[in-house]
Amino acid sequence: MEEKPKPKLDLNRVPMPRQDPKARAKNYNEVALGYTEEMALQEANRCIQCPKRPCIDGCPVNVDIPDFIKAIRDNDMAEAVRILKSKNSLPGVCGRVCPQETQCEALCSLGKKGAPIAIGRLERYVADWEQSHGSNPRPSPELPPPTDKKVAVIGSGPAGLTCAADLAKLGHEVTIFEALHVAGGVLMYGIPEFRLPKSIVQAEVDFVKSLGVDIRLDSVMGKLATVDELLEGDYDAIFLGTGAGLPMFMDIPGENLNGIYSANEFLTRVNLMKAYLFPEYDTPIKVGRRVAVIGGGNVAMDSARCALRLGANEVYIVYRRSRAEMPARLEEAENAEEEGIIFKILTNPKQFIGDNQGWVTAMECYEMELGEPDASGRRRPIVKEGSEFIIDVDVVVVALGTTPNPLIPSTTKGLETTKRGTVVADEETGKTVKDKVWAGGDVVTGAATVISAMGAGKRAAASIDAYLKR
Amino acid sequence: MFRILAKEKLSPFITMLKIQAPAIARKAQPGQFVVARVDEVGERFPISLANWDNEEGSITIVVMEVGTSTRKLACLNADDHILNLAGPLGLPAHIDNFGKVVCAGGCYGIGAILPIARALKESGNEIISIIEARSKNLLYWQEPLRQVSDELIMTTGDGSYGYKGWTYDPLKEMLEKGEKVDRVFAHGCNFMMMLCSEITKPFGVKTMVSLNPIMVDGTGMCGVCRVSVGGVTKFACVDGPEFDGHEVDWELLASRRQSYIQEEIRSLEWWECQQWCLTTAKSKEA
Numbered sequence: 001m002e003e004k005p006k007p008k009l010d011l012n013r014v015p016m017p018r019q020d021p022k023a024r025a026k027n028y029n030e031v032a033l034g035y036t037e038e039m040a041l042q043e044a045n046r047c048i049q050c051p052k053r054p055c056i057d058g059c060p061v062n063v064d065i066p067d068f069i070k071a072i073r074d075n076d077m078a079e080a081v082r083i084l085k086s087k088n089s090l091p092g093v094c095g096r097v098c099p100q101e102t103q104c105e106a107l108c109s110l111g112k113k114g115a116p117i118a119i120g121r122l123e124r125y126v127a128d129w130e131q132s133h134g135s136n137p138r139p140s141p142e143l144p145p146p147t148d149k150k151v152a153v154i155g156s157g158p159a160g161l162t163c164a165a166d167l168a169k170l171g172h173e174v175t176i177f178e179a180l181h182v183a184g185g186v187l188m189y190g191i192p193e194f195r196l197p198k199s200i201v202q203a204e205v206d207f208v209k210s211l212g213v214d215i216r217l218d219s220v221m222g223k224l225a226t227v228d229e230l231l232e233g234d235y236d237a238i239f240l241g242t243g244a245g246l247p248m249f250m251d252i253p254g255e256n257l258n259g260i261y262s263a264n265e266f267l268t269r270v271n272l273m274k275a276y277l278f279p280e281y282d283t284p285i286k287v288g289r290r291v292a293v294i295g296g297g298n299v300a301m302d303s304a305r306c307a308l309r310l311g312a313n314e315v316y317i318v319y320r321r322s323r324a325e326m327p328a329r330l331e332e333a334e335n336a337e338e339e340g341i342i343f344k345i346l347t348n349p350k351q352f353i354g355d356n357q358g359w360v361t362a363m364e365c366y367e368m369e370l371g372e373p374d375a376s377g378r379r380r381p382i383v384k385e386g387s388e389f390i391i392d393v394d395v396v397v398v399a400l401g402t403t404p405n406p407l408i409p410s411t412t413k414g415l416e417t418t419k420r421g422t423v424v425a426d427e428e429t430g431k432t433v434k435d436k437v438w439a440g441g442d443v444v445t446g447a448a449t450v451i452s453a454m455g456a457g458k459r460a461a462a463s464i465d466a467y468l469k470r
Numbered sequence: 471m472f473r474i475l476a477k478e479k480l481s482p483f484i485t486m487l488k489i490q491a492p493a494i495a496r497k498a499q500p501g502q503f504v505v506a507r508v509d510e511v512g513e514r515f516p517i518s519l520a521n522w523d524n525e526e527g528s529i530t531i532v533v534m535e536v537g538t539s540t541r542k543l544a545c546l547n548a549d550d551h552i553l554n555l556a557g558p559l560g561l562p563a564h565i566d567n568f569g570k571v572v573c574a575g576g577c578y579g580i581g582a583i584l585p586i587a588r589a590l591k592e593s594g595n596e597i598i599s600i601i602e603a604r605s606k607n608l609l610y611w612q613e614p615l616r617q618v619s620d621e622l623i624m625t626t627g628d629g630s631y632g633y634k635g636w637t638y639d640p641l642k643e644m645l646e647k648g649e650k651v652d653r654v655f656a657h658g659c660n661f662m663m664m665l666c667s668e669i670t671k672p673f674g675v676k677t678m679v680s681l682n683p684i685m686v687d688g689t690g691m692c693g694v695c696r697v698s699v700g701g702v703t704k705f706a707c708v709d710g711p712e713f714d715g716h717e718v719d720w721e722l723l724a725s726r727r728q729s730y731i732q733e734e735i736r737s738l739e740w741w742e743c744q745q746w747c748l749t750t751a752k753s754k755e756a
Binding site for chain 2: 179180181189217218219220223224225245246247249251255256258259261262264265268269273274278279280281282283284286357358405406407
């Protein structure tokens with residue numbers, strides 16, 4: 001009998017090396033530096049390869065997590081890449097921005113005794129290994145013979161890219177229509193360089209293109225052509241992955257003063273238009289001295305950290321509930337705090353105050369307290385009467401969430417939408433009530449995560465494939 | 471990449487570009503706009519559609535040089551390319567048979583008012599077009615406008631041609647004389663559209679204006695173009711750009727348009743220096 005040494009449980013994960021907070025608050029380079037080979041091996045060796053494999057159930061695209069970790073352990077990186085990419089077309093993105101702590105890692109068997117395996121960090125390691133070791137250009141994956149079926153995918157964010165890649169791998173001819181001048185959706189305009197380098201996104205978009213997917217930029221669907229016109233043309237099916245791009249405002253006095261941005265605008269100027277390189281790049285942005293970001297999600301953290309890097313002296317996160325209810329990933333809130341972002345919790349703006357030139361100068365806020373849990377399960381914030389106080393600010397970023405853009409629903413007959421503006425689609429298949437039209441990602445769920453959008457894109461691709469081959 | 475088919479300088483600071491863009495030309499309607507990005511470092515900015523030709527697959531824009539982006543556009547020639555062009559964006563102008571309509575155009579708005587006047591004429595309206603410029607040599611497109619108008623009134627601020635004054639002066643005279651005007655469309659700078667609206671308000675003549683706030687994506691994503699109309703915040707890019715001029719908060723619009731005035735000056739200075747350096751480097755090489 002082969003001798004099998006019983007593995008010793010290592011309950012602590014290998015820490016992620018990160019840029020020093022003082023240094024990184026002044027640059028746009030990636031904050032998390034990624035595992036070295038040694039670190040990756042050490043972390044991979046912690047995996048006990050348990051027979052139940054619960055982590056896979058926590059993954060919206062069902063990556064064979066224990067298998068790719070085993071491949072790392074066996075030092076067969078090409079195999080690790082193959083396993084990962086067979087389920088996930090954007091591993092470099094997911095390894096960085098997925099909330100693994102609430103998904104795969106939350107179910108890890110090791111988590112019962114100590115820290116779960118750092119699955120996200122290992123995923124990133126594999127994706128980055130491919131970037132630096134893969135042949136360039138990467139060999140095109142083998143594709144099945146063409147089915148002569150054409151699918152139009154609207155939107156090139158995580159849902160659209162995943163759906164397109166899966167359909168292309170099944171032999172269908174796919175065209176992506178993207179409204180902006182680059183592909184990637186929120187990965188390009190929303191998530192900052194220091195959290196998700198744009199070269200990573202570009203490489204993943206190139207991978208999707210290498211599958212034969214045609215990406216047409218500058219194509220605002222609903223305007224340039226309607227869904228019905230695409231169907232009347234030569235498309236056999238359509239996937240709507242148009243995201244949740246419409247910013248929400250608070251509708252309080254003074255909100256249209258100069259210096260008050262939606263997070264979408266602020267992040268688009270910085271990330272997509274490279275306003276931090278003004279005037280080399282033409283797009284300007286106001287560098288505030290005292291910046292308040294309103295909201296407690298990842299987008300709020302991203303906005304605050306961008307404001308800091310632009311050169312603000314003080315940056316506040318203004319959030320109406322307490323730290324415990326903050327929807328941002330713990331890691332991102334910690335990163336923000338380490339960099340010097342000041343958290344003003346249980347605080348909610350009442351109105352904005354401006355100067356005679358129309359610029360915001362201050363924000364009047366209420367102190368809040370927490371009441372009974374509301375529909376979201378979080379304790380409801382309540383205004384403390386008479387608690388108003390003033391915060392001096394010269395830039396404000398409103399990061400309170402987004403709703404789907406109505407451009408497509410309003411120009412498409414027979415599509416069902418909810419009161420929140422989301423498109424109604426079957427959860428399992430992404431099929432809408434309209435013939436030949438599927439939808440997935442934020443346009444269906446409202447603003448959510450990159451990986452859940454990818455999962456929806458994947459399920460829709462399977463359903464579209466079944467329909468096309470019926 | 472969008473190829474420029476033809477270029478014409480209409481006045482020292484106003485340039486017409488005809489651009490190959492068949493997909494946009496196929497869907498364009500009066501009152502809509504495109505968002506352009508001229509080059510890799512360029513910003514995204516909106517420009518009204520002044521014409522389009524579905525058969526030729528072209529669109530025409532009229533650009534007034536006011537900053538780096540418009541200066542870059544005006545420097546392009548036939549066979550050069552614009553990197554990105556998205557459209558047609560915004561809601562089309564509301565066209566109907568109103569009766570007697572005044573179409574007022576100033577600066578770049580003379581270009582943008584043409585397709586609206588044409589569509590109104592085709593819908594059976596009587597069209598009085600009024601265009602303005604500071605001086606005679608700055609007026610353009612009189613002929614195409616005359617063809618779609620029952621009457622064309624030209625005004626110049628210095629009186630060097632036509633009526634001495636601005637578009638709203640003859641408009642005011644018409645209304646004060648008791649002439650029946652059923653609707654006014656105004657395209658031009660803020661100030662001109664605001665005054666047209668102020669003049670028609672006491673006479674109860676509905677006045678549609680095409681607002682021109684700063685935009686980035688032009689599809690409703692960023693909200694920088696928010697304007698207040700009838701006390702409600704609207705996004706000009708998707709809810710407009712056409713709004714009822716009597717309901718617009720003009721002061722807010724003017725203030726928001728000035729947001730980046732310092733940066734715009736700095737950007738233009740920087741770009742001009744770059745161009746100068748390039749020119750001197752070339753002459754040294756020669």
